[in-house]
Amino acid sequence: MSNGLWYGIAAYLSWGVSPLYWKQLGQLSPAAVVGYRVFWSLILLGLLLVVRPQHRFQRGQLSVRVIATYSMTAALLYANWLTFVWAVTAGYIVESSLGYFLSPLLSVGLGVLVLGERLRSAQWVAVGLATSGIVYLTISVGTMPWIALLLASTFGVYGLLKKQAALGAVQGLTLETGLLSLPTVGVLLLGPVVTAPVASATPWDPWMYQALVAGSGVVTVGPLLLFGASVRLIPLSHMGIIQYLAPTLQFLLGVVVYGEQLGPSQVIGYGLVWVALALFGVEGLYAYRRPAEPAPRPERPHSDP
Numbered sequence: 001m002s003n004g005l006w007y008g009i010a011a012y013l014s015w016g017v018s019p020l021y022w023k024q025l026g027q028l029s030p031a032a033v034v035g036y037r038v039f040w041s042l043i044l045l046g047l048l049l050v051v052r053p054q055h056r057f058q059r060g061q062l063s064v065r066v067i068a069t070y071s072m073t074a075a076l077l078y079a080n081w082l083t084f085v086w087a088v089t090a091g092y093i094v095e096s097s098l099g100y101f102l103s104p105l106l107s108v109g110l111g112v113l114v115l116g117e118r119l120r121s122a123q124w125v126a127v128g129l130a131t132s133g134i135v136y137l138t139i140s141v142g143t144m145p146w147i148a149l150l151l152a153s154t155f156g157v158y159g160l161l162k163k164q165a166a167l168g169a170v171q172g173l174t175l176e177t178g179l180l181s182l183p184t185v186g187v188l189l190l191g192p193v194v195t196a197p198v199a200s201a202t203p204w205d206p207w208m209y210q211a212l213v214a215g216s217g218v219v220t221v222g223p224l225l226l227f228g229a230s231v232r233l234i235p236l237s238h239m240g241i242i243q244y245l246a247p248t249l250q251f252l253l254g255v256v257v258y259g260e261q262l263g264p265s266q267v268i269g270y271g272l273v274w275v276a277l278a279l280f281g282v283e284g285l286y287a288y289r290r291p292a293e294p295a296p297r298p299e300r301p302h303s304d305p
Contacts (some may be wrong), residue, residue, distance in 0.1 A: 002233065002234065003229075003233065004229070004230045004232075004233025004234040005230070005234055005238070005242070007226045007227070007229045007230035007233070008226070008227065008230035008231075008234065008238075008242040009242055009245065010223075010226050011223040011224075011226035011227040011230060012223075012227075012242055012243055012244075012245040012246040013245055013246075013249070014219075014222060014223040014226070015100075015223050015246040015250075016245055016246040016247070016248065016249025016250055016253075017249055017253070018219060018223075018250075019088045019093050019250055019253050019254070019258075020253065020257075021212075021215075021216075021219050022084075022085055022088045022089060023088060023089065023258075024212055025085075025089070025212055025213070025216070026089040027209075030082055030085040030086040030089060031082065031187050032187070032188065033085045033089075033216070034078065034081045034082050034085060034184065034187075035184040035185070035187045035188040036188070036213050036216050037081060037216045037217070037219075037220045038078075038177050038180045038181055038184040038185075039181070039184065039185065039188070039217075040213070040214055040215075040216050040217025040218075040220075041173075041177045041216075041217045041220045041221050042174075042177040042178060042181050042217075043217060044217040044218065044221050045170065045173060045174040045177060045221060046174075048170060049170070049174065052170070055168065055170040055171060055174075056171075057171060061166070061167065061171070062175075066165075066166050066167065066175075067175075067179075069161060069164075069165055069166070070165070070167070070172060070175045070176055070179060071179055072161060073158055073161050073162060073165070073172070073176055074175075074176040074177075074179040074180050076154045076155070076157055076158040076161070077154075077158060077176055077180070078180055078183075078184075079150065079154045080150075080151060080154040080155050080158065083096075083099075083147060083150050083151055083154070084096055084151060087147050087151075091258070091260065092147055092260075093250055093251075093253060093254030093258060093260060094250075094251055094254040094255060094260045094261075094262065094266070095145060095147045095148055096147055096148070096151060096250060097246075097247040097248075097250035097251040097254060098134075098137060098145060098147075098148040098247070099145075099147060099148035099149065099150065099151025099152045099155075099247075100151060100152070100155070100243065100246050100247035100250065101130075101133075101134065101148075101244065101247045101270075101273050102134055102148055102149070102151075102152035102156075103151065103152040103155045103156045103159075103243055103247075105127065105130055105131060105134065105152075106152055106153065106156030106157075107156050107159055107160070107243060108127055110156060110157075110159075110160045111235065114160060115160075115163070117235055120283065122279060122280075122283040123280060123283060125279065126276040126277070126279040126280035126283065127276070127280075128276075129272055129273075129275055129276035129279065130272065130273045130276035130277070132272050133268075133269045133270065133271070133272030133273040133276065134269065134273065136265070136268060136269045136272065137265065137266065137269030137270070140265030140266075140268075140269065159227075159231055162227075162228060162231050162232075163231050163232065168228075169224075169225050169227075169228030169229045169232070170225060170228075172228055173221065173224050173225060173228060230242075244273075244277045248274075248277075251270065
């Protein structure tokens, strides 16, 4: 497999188990958690630029168009983080996993419609099965799954914009967190209004509290750098399939570890999505191993007698 594929797998495995980490920060409000994520991520990226000069910004890179593009990706990233942290800490891990099941479908659709990428027949069947599963889940629940839809749309469009972005993974994420630093630092400066611990939360050891808050930078930057590198190296339709790793792990954590309810409708809906994922994976493996057809040999020109 290519490096881009390995980067993507590592990124989505990290995101899949991330609820374990964010649950530990449930003592803080989601806005405060996101604020600390941005702050410590910017510190970590700044240190990375000092250690790795090749990632520093060059003259002329930060044009108005580049800044406008990354302003949009930064806004999408903030909305995604805030929604996900709230969903995890409020006990909606299973519903948030639905959003990340939707996101690969959106990525595949964007890859086909916007970037002109093509799917093979079996891949279309897999997409249809997954879509049927999502529609069934939506109808069976009886209400608009706004958490899932918001997570899917923000991250799907974020991936599309990053695919076409001009900067590298480190530079792009540094610019995004830099753009987010002003509003998020403003949120943190509100003090007790935003950052006060939740009254029902179990008190933390002060050293553990500081370590978890500071570690949010590593938990944030690592997967995003892997994602940023991967999305520039492999087709967006392939990225859409890898994305199923994260919601599958999140779903299992929500049900097995945190005891969230799973009804018959969810079993059927998720089952359709998983069958689609299996079909997509098997078809992709077959296509990868199948040797390419040799090009026809050109005919020898006839010479005059």
